[in-house]
Amino acid sequence: xxxxxxxxxILDYRMGNLRSVQKALQLVGADARIATAPExxxxxxxxxxxxxxxxxxxxxxxRDLGFAAAVREAVAAGTPLLGICVxxxxxxxxxxxxxxxxxxxxxxxxxxxxxxxxxxxxVGWNQIHVRRQxxxxxxxxxxxxxxxxxxxFAVPEDEGDIVATTDYGSHFASVVARDKVWGVQFHPxxxxxxxxxxxxDYVNWLRS
Amino acid sequence: xxxxxxxxxxMRRGRCxxxxxxxxxxxxxxxxxxxxVALQWQGQGAHWLHIVNLDGxxxxxxxxxxxxxxxxxxxxxxxxxxxxxxxxxxTVASVGRLLDLGVARVILGTIAxxxxxxxxxxxxxxGPEQVMVSLDARDGLVATHGWVTSSALPTEEVGERxxxxxxxxxxxxxxxxxxxxxxxxxxxxxxxxEQTGLQVIVSGGVATLDDIAASAxxxxxxxxxxxxxxxxxxxxxxxxxxxxxxxxxEPEHSAExxxxxRDGEGPLE
Numbered sequence: 001x002x003x004x005x006x007x008x009x010i011l012d013y014r015m016g017n018l019r020s021v022q023k024a025l026q027l028v029g030a031d032a033r034i035a036t037a038p039e040x041x042x043x044x045x046x047x048x049x050x051x052x053x054x055x056x057x058x059x060x061x062x063r064d065l066g067f068a069a070a071v072r073e074a075v076a077a078g079t080p081l082l083g084i085c086v087x088x089x090x091x092x093x094x095x096x097x098x099x100x101x102x103x104x105x106x107x108x109x110x111x112x113x114x115x116x117x118x119x120x121x122x123v124g125w126n127q128i129h130v131r132r133q134x135x136x137x138x139x140x141x142x143x144x145x146x147x148x149x150x151x152x153f154a155v156p157e158d159e160g161d162i163v164a165t166t167d168y169g170s171h172f173a174s175v176v177a178r179d180k181v182w183g184v185q186f187h188p189x190x191x192x193x194x195x196x197x198x199x200x201d202y203v204n205w206l207r208s
Numbered sequence: 209x210x211x212x213x214x215x216x217x218x219m220r221r222g223r224c225x226x227x228x229x230x231x232x233x234x235x236x237x238x239x240x241x242x243x244x245v246a247l248q249w250q251g252q253g254a255h256w257l258h259i260v261n262l263d264g265x266x267x268x269x270x271x272x273x274x275x276x277x278x279x280x281x282x283x284x285x286x287x288x289x290x291x292x293x294x295x296x297x298x299t300v301a302s303v304g305r306l307l308d309l310g311v312a313r314v315i316l317g318t319i320a321x322x323x324x325x326x327x328x329x330x331x332x333x334x335g336p337e338q339v340m341v342s343l344d345a346r347d348g349l350v351a352t353h354g355w356v357t358s359s360a361l362p363t364e365e366v367g368e369r370x371x372x373x374x375x376x377x378x379x380x381x382x383x384x385x386x387x388x389x390x391x392x393x394x395x396x397x398x399x400x401x402e403q404t405g406l407q408v409i410v411s412g413g414v415a416t417l418d419d420i421a422a423s424a425x426x427x428x429x430x431x432x433x434x435x436x437x438x439x440x441x442x443x444x445x446x447x448x449x450x451x452x453x454x455x456x457x458e459p460e461h462s463a464e465x466x467x468x469x470r471d472g473e474g475p476l477e
Binding site: 053 | 210211265336337358374376405407427428432455456458459464465466467
């Protein structure tokens, strides 16, 4: 009897970067599908919010396409959600990127820009320092490198939501989790084996 | 790792030299003791050093006890910044030996073309933060063996093969520009980075601070740094100026929440 493939739905809210995420999830055993409208996300074992670009655009698209409401409902109903890069940032309450923008407010805290003298974006491979045990980082020993490319970072209000940090100027939160709402600031689909192990842990957790 | 300026120390017979276009007959000796040069660069703000062995393959007890390895040991003993080293590294054993000496990252050139399985094994053992490649090209084709032999392989093709093996960083040298102070080939390096997903370090021809800025502006597109050789030795600018400029240069792309490429087929492996 083959292992069940969890249905992971990747939300296409026009912020790109979907195919590589889909490929990666399929590689680690998920039935990964792309939803271009909220109805297509029904019945998902887990949702993924990918994303490249600006917070404000991301939130505008999520609202316009009905995904913002759908995500809030799904989370309230207990569906797991994983945000990637700007997909992590929109989980928070607000961001000061190009004005003040409201996020999904699923995690308390805000998003802010790396300040001078730090060069933005923070681009390249950097280390993940695990701060607490969590299914998402179950396969990590700590110190592994992942691929980052971002100019803003989340500042969680609740320290308990910080699963891992990465050093760039300060120790910023690179993996966050609160109940079933999780996020990674780096791109697991671009982070070679480390990224795949993390996605594998996500899929394994969905299966259980 | 932020965008990095790498001062280069090329060594022949234990001395720090500069060549033009890699030609052995176009050598200028700048310093008798590479360790002194290394300390100078560290003092001027270098975050990394790029050391190259120009004396051929490190494949015998003789070469391992020769003046270039001795000079490398002296450099490693003198400085505290990390050192990346290449030139003549042909085996997995040599990679391990260099890492044991204290080299932070070993660069494989010829081997990437002639024996990619060595690259694969070295990566398995030491990982992509400690093993990298150098893709040195003349007219878009990778050259090997001290740039004497031209392969028929386009740089992008070798780059893709290396990426598929798990290589993360690659030096990209435009041989025609190396040592000539004609300006760096940033465009080709960016193209290589975007095509392959490699973090590319630009090399060859850096002449002015404009080359530093031009490279740093494309950090978000995959340029991890720039190697400077001749320009530093002819005082075109100081290393301090280059390091400060690189740190102050913001990539061209507007700084966004997530700055990655939208359509990118992110490299999985």
